Amino acid sequence: MSDVDAEAAKASRTRQAEDPESDVGGIAADRLRSIIERVERLEEERKALAGDIKDIFAEAKSAGFDVKVIRQIISIRKKEPAEVEEQETLLDLYRRALGM
Structure with a gap:
């Protein structure tokens, strides 16, 4: 050593x-x-x-509130407005494509 x-x-x-x-x-x-x-x-x-x-x-x-919907609203409120708008636009587009 x-x-x-x-x-x-x-x-x-x-x-x-x-x-x-x-x-x-x-x-x-x-x-x-x-x-x-x-x-x-x-x-x-x-x-x-x-x-x-x-x-x-x-x-x-x-x-009497729907807990699943409340959770969705909380999730949406965490997002940026532009991101929410984009998701809603895509959701609408997909619904129309499926005839809904």
Whole structure:
């Protein structure tokens, strides 16, 4: 082992002895843990939001609204007006081509 390698190994052991969780195998353990915990927290929030959305659709259905149509309207509202117009034009063209 060269002197440089020996010094690097000694420095690594010294850092690990001072703070064993800060750097494990070249990975910043605290940073990794923080990232994983943030993702887990956001996944829990997403799960809660999905439940809330499901409840709103159930409310809409019980009020007599067609949930499938509501979902389509939400999808349309996300699109740019030009894109919606193009799709409606194509839909009309295809309907006429099929005699509908």
